[in-house]
Amino acid sequence: MTDLQDHPLISDRMAKLRSVDCPPQDFRRHVADIARLLVLPVTANFKTDDISVTTPLTTMTGRKIARPIVLVPILRAGLGLSEAFLQMLPEANVAHYGMARNEETLQPEIYLERFPDDVSKSEVIILDPMLATGGSAVAAVDGLKKRGAKHLHFVCVVASPEGLQSLEASHPDVPVTTAVVDDGLNEKGYIVPGLGDAGDRIFGTL
Ligand code: PRP
Ligand code: URA
Secondary structure, three states, X not given: OEEEOOOHHHHHHHHHXXXXXXXXXXXXXXXXXXXXXHHHHXXXXXXXXXXXXXXXXXXXXXXXXXXXXXXXXXXXXXXXXXXXXXXXXXXXXXXXXXEEEOOOOOOEEEEEEEOOOOOOOOEEEEEOOEEOOOHHHHHHHHHHHHOOOOEEEXXXXXXXXXXXXXXXXXXXXOOEEEEEEOOEEOOOOXXXXXXXXXXXXXXXXX
């Protein structure tokens, strides 16, 4: 399932992000703004438990988030989303998945996996601004499912139709929340119109 968040605030930040003239310090800020705007839709169907709350006047039934939350930014570019998510979900643990796409094969190469031992009871939110071929997203979901994750969510800023199709085909149970769906991929596997290499635009070209 794809949840496309078409909202004027998101469109405003997207237009700024896409501009080739947007420097890293502004790019980081606009990505973080979009991340903040995606927190509500991503968490909208989280399971809650009823709790008793004593107000200064009476006692009532409130709700609390039932499951622990684990954020999984895919390094590097996913780090551009994680701080904003953490501000809204301060109780979350942050795991890290280090992956770099081989620019010739377009396959992800994993260089870091740091997860809590047991993620089976957690809401696991994978964060990566770009869903291009879908290789990195599929590999991340594969790895997390192997560790027992059952309640997975994938969040991106720009998705391609090819990436959405690939993730849906491999993991139809994982909902995707995205700010935009672009036209498609070019011959180098970049999303068009896209915003270029998200990692480089967040951290500067290395
Ligand atoms: C980018 C992006 C995704 C991946 C998407 O990361 O952040 O992780 O490419 O492409 P895919 O859907 O075709 O797998 P990259 O590998 O460039 O690493 P970086 O974040 O360190 O720049
Ligand atoms: N990774 C990026 O950072 N940008 C793209 O357009 C595709 C993959």
